[in-house]
Amino acid sequence: MCRTGHQSDPPEADDEMASDAAFTALLEDSAEELYESAPCGYLSTLMDGTIAKVNATLLGWLGLEREAVVGRMRFTDLLTVGGKLYHETHFAPLLRMQGRISGIALEVKQTGGARMPVLVSSVVKHGSTGEPLLIRTTVFDARDRRAYEEELLRGRKAAEEAHRQAEADRARLQDALAVLQQSLLPATLPPVPGVETAAHYHTAHPDRLGGDFYDVFPVDGKRFAFFLGDVCGKGPQAAAVTSLTRYTLRAAAVHDSDPVSALTTLNKVLHERYAGSGDPRYCTAVFGTLEPDPGTGQVAIHLASGGHPPVLVLRADGTTDFLPTPGGLLVGILPSAPFVTATTVLDPGDTLLLYTDGLTEARTGEDRDSLYGYEALLAFAAGQAGKPPHAVIQALIGLLDGFGDGLDDDTALLALGAPAPGPATKNAP
Amino acid sequence: MDIDRRNNVTVTGNPQGPTVVLAHGFGCDQNMWRLTVPALAEDYRVVLFDYVGSGRSDLSAFSADRYASLDGYARDVVEVCEALDLRDATFVGHSVSAMIGVLAAGMAPERIGALVMVAPSPRYIDDDGYRGGFSAEDIDELLGSLESNYLGWSAAMAPVIMGNAERPELGEELKNSFCATDPDMARVFAQTTFLSDSRDDLKGVRVPTLILECTHDVIAPREVGAFVHQAIPGSTLVTLDATGHCPHLSAPEATNEAITGFLAGLR
Amino acid sequence: MSPLKVTTRDAETGPVLEIVGELDYANAGELRDLLATITLQPGQRFVVDLSRMEFCDSSGITALIAAHSLAQEAQADIVLAGVPANTLRILRIVGLDQIFTLYPDRDSAVRSLDERR
Known part of the structure; x- marks a missing residue:
């Protein structure tokens, strides 16, 4: 997640000064550094989806150079075809209507043909008169989580199938028993x-x-x-x-x-x-x-x-x-x-x-x-x-x-x- | 049957004006028209509804058989028109609803007098000499996406399913779930939408028709807009300078202007 | 309803089995299992004491028939002692009163064999 952990208080007063100095040094160049190498992908697009800004983490996942992306691609270009359809029919309308949307499961295409499951959240940034200006998007790596969800879905499907099969078997057995009983x-x-x-x-x-x-x-x-x-x-x-x-x-x-x-x-x-x-x-x-x-x-x-x-x-x-x-x-x-x-x-x-x-x-x-x-x-x-x-x-x-x-x-x-x-x-x- | 309840029918605007029916496409519900309704309300009587399985329709009325073809949805449209006893209404359909409108106009010509087709496509899958933009595998991928986002649906719909309709916070939750649909019903709607082929139905359109397309729409590319325009005799094609599949949300002014201009020409 | 309880003891004349409680579909199997553990010598008398049996349905009757077969195979004698009135009525309907010797109680069942010796 894109959140820093809560820091506990330093234990000794003597160490306090030294620790503070160390933290300050660590955090000094944080704004740009955090944006570029955050553990999640950042992306800003114009309202028509044209990518205006993207961080290094996301470029790394995509396997793309910044020059090939900024001003040249739209957000939907990063998605698989099914993801594009979902984006156009669900994601984009909801974002337009609500101004924000969070935790939508999509897949981005990686160079080399692989797909990477991600969770996407977006907010619309509005101008001073309320007009929509741009869309800010975060992209989380959801590979492990998606694998787990897919296991759950697979398990659910298997259980549903087993249940359906058991019901069918039961019905067939009932029919067979009824026929036998009638033969008596x-x-x-x-x-x-x-x-x-x-x-x-x-x-x-x-x-x-x-x-x-x-x-x-x-x-x-x-x-x-x-x-x-x-x-x-x-x-x-x-x-x-x-x-x-x-x-x-x-x-x-x-x-x-x-x-x-x-x-x-x-x-x-x-x-x-x-x-x-x-x-x-x-x-x-x-x-x-x-x-x-x-x-x-x-x-x-x-x-x-x-x-x-x-x-x-x-x-x-x-x-x-x-x-x-x-x-x-x-x-x-x-x-x-x-x-x-x-x-x-x-x-x-x-x-x-x-x-x-x-x-x-x-x-x-x-x-x-x-x-x-x-x-x-x-x-x-x-x-x-x-x-x-x-x-x-x-x-x-x-x-x-x-x-x-x-x-x-x-x-x-x-x-x-x-x-x-x-x-x-x-x-x- | 109570059609008003089944399709969550809303009637607004000028009761004396000609009737315009606004029909949402696959994905969300009648809220999609929130930026269109104000532009029409002064001069027109506006009818909104949700297809069964979408929005706040009566989910118990869903039938996987009935809605396995666009005809099932078109029958719903005709029934909504009949329940309100509409004559000569203009049917504005977005996306798959544009084709549902074509079918409904064929079933009840006396009720539907004009069509506005917003980002229509009669066939999404590529075919011999026809480019719809998608392959059958792409559609399977979309179904996968619907399934992956199942959990979000559960969270939004759980209070509705559990019958806590009296809870005041429910309105808020529903507002955040315009696109929330039962995953099984969404799957049926998606399959019906993206796997049907209505190209031959276009020739039968006999009413004034306006086609709105966007300059950059991955779902209904411009070739498809041209195909629809060419197939419907006497139709008008307007290309909106808009990106995406929902010009009524992304470019509402231009969309509304095109629709009201067309409606004015009918009077 | 009382659960089934079966006890066995050896008299001079042979094994004596006492059935206490209800003998029905649910527990007749217990009695059948217990019968399989009983060994009879030729000429012995197998006494089945029913005086404290409270209920017996057709499954119970089947278990009694199994006991009869067991005795026949071992060339032993089998008698029923203290058959309750309801059960006696069933035994008469199914004709089993003809193939089992009936005694009013356990003591007379054991004694009668002694006298015969």
Whole structure:
């Protein structure tokens, strides 16, 4: 900087005289000497930029002789082209409007082609009547400082780029997860003549693949199969089990749609695949078939459960109860497992409701310390009895929303109903 | 949308007089016209504004897409004219604004009746047989300069960004930052300004046009002034004895005289 | 919520593991890790005492199944003692009440094997 340091007082009175004399001698020829060899460049120009005076320091930086500069060059001639543009669009107008400008980063050209980063400040000197006379400019060496600033800018750019990249990666991963999650579930349920269907899947964590699953598909001319279940655990490993489970059940039903046979096949596949792996994987599942009777409007249900919570039957007359399947074991933990069957007939207006334990294990209460539970579910379902499947599912979606952050697990819902007499059959996804 | 607020529109001068719109160029804002306004105020209604991204415009209205072409800025000019329901106004544009004025006059001929082009250039980069004065690398260097002076911008704009608009010292700080612009927005304006090519648009000018050039202007050299003059049918070219790119600041009397003389001839 | 605490001790009949607190997604891994350190001899009885377990979710059930596999591999016996009512209900739903022998408490679990000998 172009400032002299503050001198401290001489310590001894006897030395004072001698020191003063020494300082005076040092400072004697200071005015011209300081101007010429100051640690910064000095420059005076006419208002049109023509250089009228320049100090030796700046000439040294430029590598130019005084004769080549004074009266022959304008200030902008010392600048790089980009610097000229910046000077004309920012520096010169501001200087004109404010009479001064300070600390602008520019680059001057050195002989030999190198560029030197500088910080430039200028003030306009006015005449006695206020007319602008000339421009006084100081030029500071900013090589080190600019290198540092460029590092900062580079760092900022790198951080911005890394951030942008991370966001893009995250978005791509989310998309991939969404596609995978969709592959575990049917996009829409197929129309089932004489049956109304509706389903819902609640994802607890958008970036954590869940392990619940369901499906409905035809098995022969008269019957459809359906299943719903829950794989233990979460994340990609659980999703792999879910995928294996879904396609195993569908394939098994092609050969034999008997519910116990389908679950037995699944049990065998899961046990063989995972029992010896050190990472045992299993699931709970309800598998069933439904056979509509076009004559009566009834639907015959035949199902089996492997360790899954009992399904609910909502009757048109308002009675609602679980269809118990006690004794069915989790699928995949033992080489052979018992599965328990149950049958029922849906009369017109009746609905069968399948769900996973995300619903019954939702945490409720102010402190989120009690579970929603089966009694509460039964009471809620009783309030929906007589409604068609899509209305029952809508009511349950409202219930799930009401749990807020108490619902921390994925939840699958599937409702199958025999349409009540009246308006046309409707299938909702 | 509130155009007045978006473009910080100021209306001054004689409300009964013909309207003159003063448009700043790349770099600063409407304060650039501070020495021009007094010369016009008695006889003319004077409209000033800031382009979005400059001066005290509404920065939230900025769109990198819209302002990636001069058409986006020209649409802003037309919208300012519409908001004030201007007819037959004279548009005075400095630097890149001179070309924005040409485009706006093409979009809304009923609103813009005459053009004054101060230090115009339809194309800054040299091209086959055309000398604009710059290479593409030069423009990259300018963008570098904008970035290097980022810190000065932060210091000036921080109180504005932090919403301390009630602070009295803010006026002072803004006065010291006429050329302060968000660096990202300045970059867009610089790229749009210096990389566009509007040479073909000059032929379409159908209104009386005055071209002002300076004797020594590194941004718009005299060859370019001659090119613009030759391309616009019936235009008038005046060469001001001035150095630099801003004759309205460096040679205000001569500039004002040329503008008022042209305006008087229109009446 | 109480954190999980698991203690082991050796009875004459074999290891006795006591689970105190909540066994859920967050800490079932701890139990799985601890199971890996337990050695069972053929014919031993592995007693899992749940009488002071306050909560068990599906991850906890998975850990119990892992304990069952461990015992099976070692040709040992595994029993659950003092299963709380809520957990018993879950065990019934998933059918595990059929594959675990259940005792009302730890002492009866240990004693019943002695009587059988």
